[in-house]
Amino acid sequence: MHWDDLKIFLAVAREESLSGAGKRLKLDPATAGRRIARLEEELGATLFAKSPQGYAPTEAGQRLLPHAELAEQAIFSAEEDIRGQSGQLSGQIRLGAPDGVANFLLPQVCSAIVERNPDLDVQIVALPRLFNLSRREADMAITVSPPTAGRLTVQKVSDYRLHLAASQRYLDRAPPIERTADLRGHRMIGYIPDMIFDKELDYLGELGIDRVSLASNSVAVQFNWIRQGGGLGIVHDFALPSAKGVRKVLEGAISLTRTFYLVRHVDDTRLERMNRFATALTDGLRREIARLEGVA
Structure with a gap:
């Protein structure tokens, strides 16, 4: 053969x-x-x-x-x-991730890794769905729930926080919001209900909100709607520093915590190159989440 x-x-x-x-x-x-x-x-x-x-x-x-x-x-x-004789990472690594982490965290984290390893090529596949590592759709993936099946290894990366938020432009023209009951009648932004690929992303359902006036399967689209004054929605704290004029609403009453996991094919744990990249990636994500949440 x-x-x-x-x-x-x-x-x-x-x-x-x-x-x-x-x-x-x-x-x-x-x-x-x-x-x-x-x-x-x-x-x-x-x-x-x-x-x-x-x-x-x-x-x-x-x-x-x-x-x-x-x-x-x-x-x-x-x-x-x-390749490892040079002491630097090289070749190509493809990383799958939901578009929230792909838009607001991975660009700067992966850019820093590549800057230290100029012979390394990193590909980010930003899709709002689960990745099949057994089919090699990606070399590793960031997820918001740990998988329970397959020949995979799962490593907790970091917790992260989310809050209800809106642009000041929307809040200036909308009825005041002082308690959760005041949310009735406000325009809500969130996921398309039947396209939520992970139960951990059903933020509005957890809050008992059953109508989403502006819906998308993309976090980036939702975020832009919120930033442009379209309504209220759940936002990652690490995304808030990139949106001038967007602020938290009912911060004391509505606060969510979720977790990022790094998922890899079990066979890849024998590859030092993949292990070194995984370490750099998880360390970088933890630092960036802590930095941006401190700014938010």
Whole structure:
């Protein structure tokens, strides 16, 4: 077996299609299909069952999968040993994150890491959903809930705080808000209810608010609505310093605490390069959250 064929096998298994594997590997799908056929002929077994839903590993494919992953880890380890001689991080690391942390924390934290490691490329995938690390959608991910299944390691990064907030422009023209009962009749900004991908993000539901006049699955869109005077919404304390004129409302009565976790594939904990990046990332996030919450 050749590593190049196993690499294509892993990509097809993770993407569940030849086109997805080809896009991941920058390879023509027809070439990927021929390489899979060659591997199947060499092994004397069918590795994928094709259906309208895509390519699913057969029993033989499932047996090959852990061996291919071990080969992948061996290649990563060899590359790391060679690159690690410089004492700096290098190569590419892809980080998945909800767009709140991706917009307001990761840019400055990751910029500082890359400044110290100029041969390192960091990619931030900012999507309001969970990431599948087993399919290598990302090398590691920031989450707001610890996953309970899969071959994953979970590390607490930091708690963070959120408060109800609005722009002074909105508050100047809206009825006064002195207690939680006064929120009735005010325009609320938040998530699209049926697109909340994690129960920890159901902030308004926790407050008993069932109508959201301006809703988006993006924290950045919600934040901009609040900043422009669209209404009231829950805001990360670490985002407040970037919005002049936005202030907390009912700070003593409405205060939420959530937690960020760093989630990694268990096999990657054997890679010193990934461990060093994870340490730099978590240390940087903790410092930045403490700094920005102190300003808010």
